[in-house]
Structure formats: C-alpha cells, structure tokens
Amino acid sequence: MKNKSIIGALALIPILLVITQCSSSLPADQMRFGVEAAKLDLWDEAIFRWKKVLQNDPNSASAHNNLAVAYEKKSLWEEAKTEYDLALKIRPDDKHINANYQQFIKRYEARKDDIPKKQ
Amino acid sequence: MTFLKNNRWVWLLPVLFLYSCSAGGQYWRVRVEMPRPVSFELERFQEMVVTDFLVVKERTDFDLNKETTEYFAFEFGKNITIPVSRAAVAPEGAETFEQEAFWKGIPTENEDAIVFTGTIDYKSEVRKALVDREKRQFEDPFPDSTALEERKFFTLFFDLYLIDARTGEILYQRNFKETRNYKNPNQTAYFAYFDLIQSVKDKLFQAFLGEELLQERYLINK
Numbered sequence: 001m002k003n004k005s006i007i008g009a010l011a012l013i014p015i016l017l018v019i020t021q022c023s024s025s026l027p028a029d030q031m032r033f034g035v036e037a038a039k040l041d042l043w044d045e046a047i048f049r050w051k052k053v054l055q056n057d058p059n060s061a062s063a064h065n066n067l068a069v070a071y072e073k074k075s076l077w078e079e080a081k082t083e084y085d086l087a088l089k090i091r092p093d094d095k096h097i098n099a100n101y102q103q104f105i106k107r108y109e110a111r112k113d114d115i116p117k118k119q
Numbered sequence: 120m121t122f123l124k125n126n127r128w129v130w131l132l133p134v135l136f137l138y139s140c141s142a143g144g145q146y147w148r149v150r151v152e153m154p155r156p157v158s159f160e161l162e163r164f165q166e167m168v169v170t171d172f173l174v175v176k177e178r179t180d181f182d183l184n185k186e187t188t189e190y191f192a193f194e195f196g197k198n199i200t201i202p203v204s205r206a207a208v209a210p211e212g213a214e215t216f217e218q219e220a221f222w223k224g225i226p227t228e229n230e231d232a233i234v235f236t237g238t239i240d241y242k243s244e245v246r247k248a249l250v251d252r253e254k255r256q257f258e259d260p261f262p263d264s265t266a267l268e269e270r271k272f273f274t275l276f277f278d279l280y281l282i283d284a285r286t287g288e289i290l291y292q293r294n295f296k297e298t299r300n301y302k303n304p305n306q307t308a309y310f311a312y313f314d315l316i317q318s319v320k321d322k323l324f325q326a327f328l329g330e331e332l333l334q335e336r337y338l339i340n341k
Contacts, residue, residue, distance in 0.1 A: 028341070031339075031340055031341070032340055034338075035147055035338045035340045038149065038338055039147070039149060039338075061339075062339035062340070062341055065337070065338075065339050066338050066339060069149075069151070069336045069337075069338060072151075072153055072336075073151055073152075073153060073154070075154045075156070075157075075329070077156065094339075096146050096337035096339060097337070097339070099337060100336050100337055103334060103335070103336070107153070107155070107156060108156070110156070
C-alpha cells in the first residue's frame with residue numbers, strides 16, 4: 001500500500017511538469033515565447049521576453065542575438081549593434097549570429113556612409 | 120509495481136516531458152520587414168519650403184526650374200506629413216548656398232522650417248558608334264555586317280541643399296549625376312528628364328523616408 005502511493009506520487013511529477021510546460025518561468029520557455037511573439041510581429045512582447053531571459057542568464061548569446069534582431073526591426077540601430085556585439089563575444093563562431101550580423105552591418109555602415117557631409 | 124504494470128502509459132510521461140521541454144527548432148529563419156535607415160529626419164521640422172533652383176544653363180525646350188520645383192513640391196507633399204510650400208526665391212550663384220543671411224530671410228509660415236533648394240543642370244548629346252551586326256537567323260539573307268548606330272544620352276546634374284530657415288545653416292547636401300541613353304532617335308529631352316528626376320527622387324526618398332526592406336534573420340531558440 002505504501003509502495004503504491006509512492007509510485008503514484010512519482011508518476012504525478014511528470015504529469016504536473018507536462019501540464020505546466022516545464023514551468024513558464026524557465027528561461028528556455030521565455031525564449032520560445034519571444035520567438036513565437038516575433039513570428040507574429042509582436043516585437044515589443046518579444047523584447048520583453050528576451051530581456052527576462054537575460055535577467056536570468058546575461059550570457060545567453062541567443063537572447064542577445066534575438067534582441068538585436070528586434071532592435072533592428074524597431075530602428076534602434078545602436079542598441080542592435082550593442083546586442084550583436086555581445087552575442088558574438090559570447091559565441092563568436094555561431095554561423096546564424098554571424099549571418100545576421102553581416103546583413104545588419106551592411107545596412108548599419110551604409111546608413112553611416114549615406115549621411116552626406118556638410119560642405 | 121502493480122500500479123505501473125496496470126498503467127503502462129505512465130512510462131510515456133517522462134518521454135513526453137522531455138519532448139515538451141525540447142520541442143521546437145533551435146533556429147528559426149524569419150523574413151522581417153526591416154526599416155531602412157533614415158539619413159535625415161525631415162519631419163522634425165514643421166514645414167518644408169521648396170525654392171527656385173539655380174539653373175546652370177537654361178534650356179529652350181522646357182523650363183527646367185519650373186518642372187523641378189513643381190515635381191519635388193508635389194512629391195514631398197504626397198510623401199511627408201509636414202506642409203510643403205513654395206517660395207519664389209532663387210539662389211543668385213553657387214556661393215548663395217553658403218550665405219546664411221540670405222536663407223534666414225526666406226518667408227515661411229512656420230518658425231521651424233527646412234528649405235529645399237539646389238543647383239540643376241541638364242545636358243543631352245548624341246553618340247554614334249560602329250557596331251557589329253550579327254546574322255540573326257539561318258534564313259537571314261544579309262551577311263554579318265557593321266552598322267552605324269546612334270544613341271541619345273541625357274545627363275542630369277542635381278546638387279541638393281537642405282537649409283535650416285531659422286539659422287541659414289546647410290544641414291544636408293548631396294550631389295547626383297544621373298545618365299540614361301535611349302535607342303529611340305525621337306526621344307525628347309523633356310520625357311527623358313522625367314525618367315532621370317524620378318531616379319533622383321527614388322534615391323532621395325530612400326534616404327529621407329526609410330522605406331522598409333524584406334530581410335532574412337535567424338532567431339535562436341535555445
């Protein structure tokens with residue numbers, strides 16, 4: 001009888017975890033939530049989620065990368081540059097972050113070059 | 120143990136749990152409408168005043184200044200939210216653009232106005248060249264030959280200045296040189312001018328209005 005209730009209680013743990021989807025406060029969940037929000041064009045929500053990830057894990061290259069994309073979308077060029085720089089500092093060989101950065105920096109530099117000098 | 124024997128589905132739960140924690144790709148490629156960087160914020164002013172242009176050489180076939188000022192006044196009026204007005208004030212020479220006192224005297228309805236002015240020059244020429252003509256089809260009765268071909272070239276030189284009407288200071292300056300050639304010998308300078316001025320406008324508005332551009336980015340989900 002005692003064994004039965006212990007096994008029953010143990011079996012309940014994964015059930016609860018599945019129901020709560022690994023608990024919504026986990027950084028991984030916040031990250032995923034942010035991605036889903038971004039895919040729906042809800043960039044402010046995405047920024048909020050990825051900032052929460054960084055509160056828990058300031059060295060999350062993924063969160064820095066995603067935030068950089070969101071800042072690009074919102075025309076916050078300097079903030080985007082800072083976030084890309086941080087992401088690449090943490091994970092310099094990540095091909096996806098590098099691909100994003102190459103696309104970004106072309107536009108960022110073009111913007112600086114395009115500002116005509118006063119004569 | 121009897122419980123587990125009778126409820127074998129319970130073993131599936133840890134697997135389901137692990138799947139739910141790791142579900143979803145690690146990278147998502149998304150297509151995002153990225154705003155193009157804006158070089159100059161026109162809309163921080165309350166008004167734009169389009170003045171006459173300094174025309175380097177007047178043309179006999181059409182009024183270059185009138186067409187240019189009307190074109191830009193119309194296009195800006197359509198694309199920016201601040202009011203656009205005209206001022207019949209012409210720069211007297213290239214040095215006028217540097218004379219702050221001259222531009223401070225421009226009549227404006229709003230105190231905080233930006234003046235759109237500049238220099239314009241438009242040239243056309245016919246270039247001829249001997250071009251090898253290739254035999255086009257098997258049944259073409261004419262042999263390969265060399266023919267004299269001509270093209271009409273039109274070039275528009277456009278130096279733009281944006282001047283702060285309050286201080287007379289030049290805030291933005293940009294030079295354009297647009298060239299286009301036409302095979303049609305009857306192409307008129309007037310029609311070619313609109314092709315060229317539209318090309319100038321497109322480049323200028325990209326810098327001022329920051330239109331969106333579809334780009335691909337990776338979002339990382341891990």
